[in-house]
Amino acid sequence: MLPGHVMRELIENDRVIGGMTARCSQRACELYKSFVRGECIVTNARTAEMCKLTENAFRDVNIAFANELSIICDKLGINVWDLVGLANRHPRVNILQPGPGVGGHCIAVDPWFIVDSAPDEARLIRTAREVNNGKPGWVINKIDEAIAQAKADGKQNEDLTIAVFGLAFKPDIDDLRESPALDIAVELAGRHPGRVLAVEPHISVLPAKLDASKLILVDLPTASAQADIAVLLVDHKPFKDHSLPSHMKIIDTKGIWT
Incomplete structure (x- = not known):
């Protein structure tokens, strides 16, 4: 949830619901539909959990690109914010803003669950975490x-x-x-x-x-x-x-x- 907008996101966001059984998913969906205006999409529990982790890992990877770019630009004497603004004029480019790292209770934590589950395969996700942690x-x-x-x-x-x-x-x-x-x-x-x-x-x-x-x-x-x-x-x-x-x-x- 976005801090300061918890109620709005709680009500308006779509929900990916995965119960341990089909009955669990159905009951959870009924509960959410009592107050959620967004769509409730039912899947299995493993996919639902992976979806949550993937959303945060995606953000982390994209922030890592911006942070790494800021380090490169500093070395080359280029203003990274000017560069990002110019590059983002391309219709299919949307570079995020760099910063001092990544925080919060989700983005800085969730990618590690993917890395732990598939350490040999999650090379990009691990590298992004290392870039942002550094x-x-x-x-x-x-x-x-x-x-x-x-x-x-x-x-x-x-x-x-x-x-x-x-x-x-x-x-x-x-x-x-x-x-x-x-x-x-x-x-x-x-x-x-x-x-x-x-x-x-x-x-x-x-x-x-x-x-x-x-x-x-x-x-x-x-x-x-x-x-x-x-x-x-x-x-x-x-x-x-x-x-x-x-x-x-x-x-x-x-x-x-x-």
Whole structure:
């Protein structure tokens, strides 16, 4: 279900239903038809479960293409968002937007069930997972490069303030499950001797499990005024409507401040 649209999707989406027996499928279909406006399609249990996993693996593979493309473009000095916009003008091309990785309770998890069930055959699905799982590390490396440049300009590690913008796993929600943005922020706070600020407009306190971290939750104006390095991880709407000081080093994983 899409966060923020659960009721709409619960009612309007089609349903693929597969019971352990034909009778189970029939009864499940009767239940769903009592509130679902979409079509209820009956199949067997194995196919229904594989359908759910396939939907999320498909998304994961397509996101991996975009993320890998962003890494290639960075190496070649090409603006990946400009490139995607141009390539998508082709009537049969629809490249997704790259980001810092893949999160959430479905897309980042479900492909592994396919890989586990057919490890020798699921080569593309496994590779996509590895590409997306590796993207946060690539972002950390870009931050390290920015830190090294600041030190070369005379700054000390302890004096550098880094602000990460966004902790949720996708824009305009408060869901932090399996979020690559959160993982990046926590790792950065654990290794950087200076201050690490986090801006997440959809939460008021950090999760309890982060109590021991050095991550400091602040608002957007505070981070904009105090940070030396800005790391854009989630394209929340408040960030799209905001501009940063020109002197600030920006690492933009979503292409809204690039």
